[in-house]
Amino acid sequence: MLSERQLIEGCVKGDRNCQKLLYERYSGYFFGICLRYMPNSLAAEDVLIDGFASIFNKLETYEYKGVLVSWMRQIIINALISALRSDKRNSFEDLPDYFDNIVSENENISSEMNANDIMKLIQKLPVGYRTVFNLCAIEGYPYQEAADLLGVKIGTVRSQLAKARKILQKQLKDYR
Amino acid sequence: MKPNIDTVLRKIFKNYTQQPSADCWDKIAGKLDAINVANQTANNASSAGSSASSATSISIAAKVGIVAASLTVASVIGVIVWLNNTQQAENQSIINTPTEFLQQEEIIANSDTSVINNDKENNVNTLTDKQITSQIPDVPILTDNKNVPLPLDNQSIDTNKQPVVTPVAHPKEPQSTSTSVTHTTPTVSKVLIFTQTPPAEETIKPTSLASEEAERPAQPDLSIPNIFTPNGDGINDAFEINGIEQVPENELNVFTREGKVIFKSVNYHNQWTADNVPNGVYFYIFKFTYQQSTFMRRGSITVRR
Numbered sequence: 294m295l296s297e298r299q300l301i302e303g304c305v306k307g308d309r310n311c312q313k314l315l316y317e318r319y320s321g322y323f324f325g326i327c328l329r330y331m332p333n334s335l336a337a338e339d340v341l342i343d344g345f346a347s348i349f350n351k352l353e354t355y356e357y358k359g360v361l362v363s364w365m366r367q368i369i370i371n372a373l374i375s376a377l378r379s380d381k382r383n384s385f386e387d388l389p390d391y392f393d394n395i396v397s398e399n400e401n402i403s404s405e406m407n408a409n410d411i412m413k414l415i416q417k418l419p420v421g422y423r424t425v426f427n428l429c430a431i432e433g434y435p436y437q438e439a440a441d442l443l444g445v446k447i448g449t450v451r452s453q454l455a456k457a458r459k460i461l462q463k464q465l466k467d468y469r
Numbered sequence: 470m471k472p473n474i475d476t477v478l479r480k481i482f483k484n485y486t487q488q489p490s491a492d493c494w495d496k497i498a499g500k501l502d503a504i505n506v507a508n509q510t511a512n513n514a515s516s517a518g519s520s521a522s523s524a525t526s527i528s529i530a531a532k533v534g535i536v537a538a539s540l541t542v543a544s545v546i547g548v549i550v551w552l553n554n555t556q557q558a559e560n561q562s563i564i565n566t567p568t569e570f571l572q573q574e575e576i577i578a579n580s581d582t583s584v585i586n587n588d589k590e591n592n593v594n595t596l597t598d599k600q601i602t603s604q605i606p607d608v609p610i611l612t613d614n615k616n617v618p619l620p621l622d623n624q625s626i627d628t629n630k631q632p633v634v635t636p637v638a639h640p641k642e643p644q645s646t647s648t649s650v651t652h653t654t655p656t657v658s659k660v661l662i663f664t665q666t667p668p669a670e671e672t673i674k675p676t677s678l679a680s681e682e683a684e685r686p687a688q689p690d691l692s693i694p695n696i697f698t699p700n701g702d703g704i705n706d707a708f709e710i711n712g713i714e715q716v717p718e719n720e721l722n723v724f725t726r727e728g729k730v731i732f733k734s735v736n737y738h739n740q741w742t743a744d745n746v747p748n749g750v751y752f753y754i755f756k757f758t759y760q761q762s763t764f765m766r767r768g769s770i771t772v773r774r
Contacts, residue, residue, distance in 0.1 A: 307505070309498065316494055321486030328487055338489050346500040382727075408481045419727075430475040431482055462474050 297361055305353045312349055319362065320345070323369050329427050330373040332416050344372035370432065374442050377424060385421040385443040387452050414464055421449075422457035429454050686762040689715040693755065696771040699742045708770060709739040710755065719757035723770065726750065743772045 295303070295314065303311025323344065327337035348368050355364055377383050415423055421443075428439040429450065436454075440447040692711040699706050713719070723732035723741065731751065732741050755766045 309501075312501070313494060313498075316497060320493065321488050322484075324489040324493075325482065325485040325487045329482065334489075338493055341489055342493055342496045342500060345497045346504070349497075349501055350504065408485050411478065411481060412485075431479050433479075458474055461478070465474065465477070 298357070301352060301355065301357075301361070304349060316345055319365060322362070323365070326366065326369055327373060328412055329415055329431070330370075330377065330424060332420070332423075336376075340373050340376045341369075343376065344369040347372060370428075374424070377420060378444070383420045385424060385445045385449070385453075387449050387456075388419055388421065411465070414461060418457055418460065421445075422453050422460070425450050425453040426457035426461070430458065687760055688764065689757075689759045691716070691757075691766070693753075693766060693768060695769060696773060697743070698773050699744075700774040706742055707739050708741040708743070708753075710737075713737065713739055716757035716759050719755065721756075722754045724752045724754075726752070746772055748773050 295311070300311050300315055300318075304315055320341065324337060324341050327341045327344070328334060331337040331340060348365050351368065355361070378385075415426070418426065424443060425439060428434040428442065429436060434442075436447050436450045440450045443450070690712050694705075694709065694711075697705045697708050708723075717736060717738075719735075719737055721732070721734045721737040721741070722730055725731055726749075731746055732743075734741065737755075750769050750771050752769050753767065757764055757766075
């Protein structure tokens with residue numbers, strides 16, 4: 294079993310086996326993150342591929358400060374945001390209230406939900422709500438940072454986060 | 470007490486893992502290979518750059534040569550142009566007289582065939598040479614007598630375009646048509662084509678249309694608008710499909726641009742007033758059954774208050 298440092302050094306040298314080991318160690322976790330941001334698993338896989346490719350490209354700039362996972366997660370999240378923003382159909386602006394109703398009407402919420410069901414609910418959220426909720430509520434980004442990442446005003450982030458919380462709360466009220 | 474949704478979800482997703490499909494790694498490896506290849510070619514290019522420095526000096530010499538060559542070419546062209554100009558100036562002063570003769574000869578020849586008419590005058594207009602215009606006094610003298618009836622004749626032919634004209638001379642002015650034989654024949658042939666085509670189309674088209682219509686099932690007369698204004702003023706407040714009473718068996722789905730269904734109705738009867746729907750463009754799919762065959766119509770509908 295290689296240590297993390299050996300693994301990283303192998304990856305920087307371009308050793309394909311080391312790269313594969315690193316990928317296998319973290320792909321499940323990062324794919325879980327990608328799924329939360331993207332509307333379906335195909336799109337999530339695309340971002341995962343791009344993200345890992347840029348991880349391996351930038352790995353030589355990793356200076357062993359902080360945990361490797363959070364360094365990699367930063368790259369993956371940047372890849373996610375740029376993928377979402379590159380699609381011109383995606384708007385991170387606030388939506389009219391009626392979209393909240395649509396989301397809640399469509400789903401039958403069972404009292405026994407697992408993470409996969411919640412994942413589906415999150416994927417059904419409008420792209421702006423979903424991204425803001427992921428960044429701020431789950432990843433814990435400050436509002437201003439999320440606003441800068443998405444290129445919107447901080448007020449837009451706040452209101453979308455509140456709406457996303459409201460929708461999810463409504464759907465998860467039976468869930469403990 | 471309700472737990473905070475953020476903390477609940479954070480806990481759920483903290484250790485959430487999901488395996489991507491197996492070919493993901495292959496795609497990543499492929500991508501890395503592609504990047505490596507790109508880097509290698511970039512390196513090769515940079516190493517080739519040093520060897521190319523000698524080539525650049527050569528190319529500079531070549532550039533100087535090209536500039537020199539282009540300069541000489543330009544100067545040669547300039548000389549040629551200048552020579553041409555002087556020659557032309559000389560030629561014009563000399564040749565002017567032959568063109569006068571040519572013009573006069575033409576006029577005489579035309580007057581012989583008795584077809585001096587508007588065409589000749591048009592020629593005079595188009596040829597804006599001073600020499601020719603100076604001859605105009607001569608032209609009317611030669612053609613005056615025979616030119617007068619011709620405009621009349623042309624007019625009569627123009628008016629005769631609508632009725633059928635036989636290639637035989639017109640009954641009203643036989644003399645004028647005979648004098649301008651060259652003119653009447655082309656126009657008459659045009660008229661003939663014009664008169665022949667419509668009956669041919671009339672005979673062919675109805676049969677083909679009839680056969681096509683026989684294959685298609687009959688459609689109801691529906692008119693679906695592309696905008697309505699649900700602002701409560703009593704005008705266009707609902708999405709009204711005119712003629713919907715002919716197709717009581719129908720189904721209407723309205724979507725947003727994102728593909729979300731915002732209205733769904735079986736047996737729609739013009740009741741959608743876009744409640745809680747913001748202004749914008751939406752898309753509908755309207756399916757209906759008419760005389761045992763089903764149809765579908767799609768389109769966009771704008772909501773504006």
